[in-house]
Amino acid sequence: MSGMSRRRFLGLAGGAGVLLTAGIAAPRLLRPAAATGELLTSEIPLPPPFQVPLPLPPVLTPVSRDGGVDRYEIVQRAATAEILPGVRTPIWGYQGIFPGPTIESRSGRTTVVRHRNELPVPTVVHLHGGRTPPESDGYATDLVLPVDGRYLAGAGHAHSGMADPDAVVTTGIRDYTYPLRQNAALLWYHDHRMDFTGPAVYRGLAGLHLVRDDEEDALPLPRGERELPLMITDRAFAADGSMRYPSLDPSLRSVPGVEDAYAAGVLGDVIVVNGAPWPVAEVSANRYRLRLLNGSNARRYDLALDPPAPLTQIGSDQGLLAAPVQHTHLTIAPAERYDVVVDFGAYPVGTEVTLVNRLGSGTTAHVMRFRVVRRDKEDSRVPAKLSEVERLERATVTREFAFRSGQYNGRHGWTIGGEPFTPTKVAAQPRLGDVEIWRFVADLHHPIHMHLVQFQVLSRGGKAPSPQDAGRKDTVDLRPGEAVEVIARFDGYRGRYMFHCHNAEHEDMGMMATFRTV
Ligand code: C2O
Ligand code: CU
Ligand code: CU
Numbered sequence: 001m002s003g004m005s006r007r008r009f010l011g012l013a014g015g016a017g018v019l020l021t022a023g024i025a026a027p028r029l030l031r032p033a034a035a036t037g038e039l040l041t042s043e044i045p046l047p048p049p050f051q052v053p054l055p056l057p058p059v060l061t062p063v064s065r066d067g068g069v070d071r072y073e074i075v076q077r078a079a080t081a082e083i084l085p086g087v088r089t090p091i092w093g094y095q096g097i098f099p100g101p102t103i104e105s106r107s108g109r110t111t112v113v114r115h116r117n118e119l120p121v122p123t124v125v126h127l128h129g130g131r132t133p134p135e136s137d138g139y140a141t142d143l144v145l146p147v148d149g150r151y152l153a154g155a156g157h158a159h160s161g162m163a164d165p166d167a168v169v170t171t172g173i174r175d176y177t178y179p180l181r182q183n184a185a186l187l188w189y190h191d192h193r194m195d196f197t198g199p200a201v202y203r204g205l206a207g208l209h210l211v212r213d214d215e216e217d218a219l220p221l222p223r224g225e226r227e228l229p230l231m232i233t234d235r236a237f238a239a240d241g242s243m244r245y246p247s248l249d250p251s252l253r254s255v256p257g258v259e260d261a262y263a264a265g266v267l268g269d270v271i272v273v274n275g276a277p278w279p280v281a282e283v284s285a286n287r288y289r290l291r292l293l294n295g296s297n298a299r300r301y302d303l304a305l306d307p308p309a310p311l312t313q314i315g316s317d318q319g320l321l322a323a324p325v326q327h328t329h330l331t332i333a334p335a336e337r338y339d340v341v342v343d344f345g346a347y348p349v350g351t352e353v354t355l356v357n358r359l360g361s362g363t364t365a366h367v368m369r370f371r372v373v374r375r376d377k378e379d380s381r382v383p384a385k386l387s388e389v390e391r392l393e394r395a396t397v398t399r400e401f402a403f404r405s406g407q408y409n410g411r412h413g414w415t416i417g418g419e420p421f422t423p424t425k426v427a428a429q430p431r432l433g434d435v436e437i438w439r440f441v442a443d444l445h446h447p448i449h450m451h452l453v454q455f456q457v458l459s460r461g462g463k464a465p466s467p468q469d470a471g472r473k474d475t476v477d478l479r480p481g482e483a484v485e486v487i488a489r490f491d492g493y494r495g496r497y498m499f500h501c502h503n504a505e506h507e508d509m510g511m512m513a514t515f516r517t518v
Helices: 003-021 197-202 504-508
Strands: 069-081 089-094 100-106 110-117 125-128 173-178 185-191 206-212 227-235 270-273 280-284 287-294 301-306 311-316 319-327 330-332 337-343 352-357 366-374 397-408 411-416 435-442 446-450 455-460 475-478 483-489 495-501 512-517
Touching: 069 100, 089 100, 100 110, 125 173, 185 197, 185 287, 185 337, 197 504, 206 227, 206 287, 270 366, 287 330, 301 311, 330 337, 411 495, 435 446, 435 475, 446 483, 475 483, 495 504
Parallel strands: 069 110, 100 206, 227 287, 280 366, 397 435
Antiparallel strands: 069 089, 110 173, 125 185, 185 206, 227 270, 287 337, 301 330, 301 352, 311 319, 311 337, 352 366, 397 411, 435 483, 446 475, 446 495, 455 483, 495 512
């Protein structure tokens, strides 16, 4: 497809926001678009791609490892980052960096992270993909107020989240406890404040959390320097170097949401991987394990290598697959993860291999580049059997949830089952230990995420799941007009959890709901 017609498609997708405001059921009128969202363009000259070396977020050192518990401390603060070369960009970061530091944990060993909020707004941390007790799961109203106490004197404390009697609100510091009774997987942590997750994550509040286990260690997979975590995001930059974002209230204190034109989602024109624009990584002609995360607010990518080589998927959101699955391209929606092995040994030394985005155009059509610089000894392979994955088939309850446009706070917004998010409402009460089928129905693109559980995709559009739905997941990419069934066992902990669309703008404008395991 040409750049022109792609732009027209993006325009149509954005136009959906306008149609929906008028209460018209738009999806049937729309051709399938790359993403649900509207493009924000940068007001600053953009650098040429593939110049900046791929950064790897630093791995955080625990402050102690006593008594079988790994303790970490993270300060959330405002800082300046050099994302575009020579440009100073104000960010909000965990430890003042974007992405935040990576945490590496052992399955079954408790990790406690003490977060200190030195930002000017309340925050709450969620470990996405973590099987976490409710009090540490980062429910959207369990806020940590800024440490300096100034926030309470401001206007912001009146915002809707504070009206939740079950919210646990503290000032300055919160310990989040992660028992991590789950298998090896790439998780990520990010801000989850009611009404303001999109802009807070966009400013930088996101980091990776790897869980390791013995099963994974025993496999001959690429490791060490040949394992690369890749947090793929999109951003737009203002003339002064700051990140452009269309918040109604740029202080992120009281008025939630974005300008109506962006209500379908914010798409940036710069692809930022691990905090660098279209970076380049030197690799040897060997197998590499790429731990992919789409950390974007609304953008979906269809990833492929150019010149072409297979993407061998070995894991999904929640860990290793039973057996590898070969793809020529992989669609990744916000918050989804793929664990992929690429054999750069298929290329002659000297090849420049581009990771392209087949859903992008212009600056968003490429993600990063690998430069094959030498050939080393190969000691890794992808075994035919990777993990033991229990197949869930029998459910006691089936529930259905429709994800559609609607009203939120009297403006254009998004709903689940016709209702915008209200913390005091409970949409489902699964019994602890029960297996349930949840059927999701979408009007536009909605990447649907469930906290606490791992699920398996049972069907998509009334047919068998697509190859990339394989394995244990926590986020599933729904396309316009599509229905997807997932099956999950609700075990772990009793309490209050969220499920929501992970298009961050949809999430902030109502598309979130609560389930309670009982
Ligand atoms: Cu990644 Cu409820 O979030
Ligand atoms: Cu989550
Ligand atoms: Cu959505």
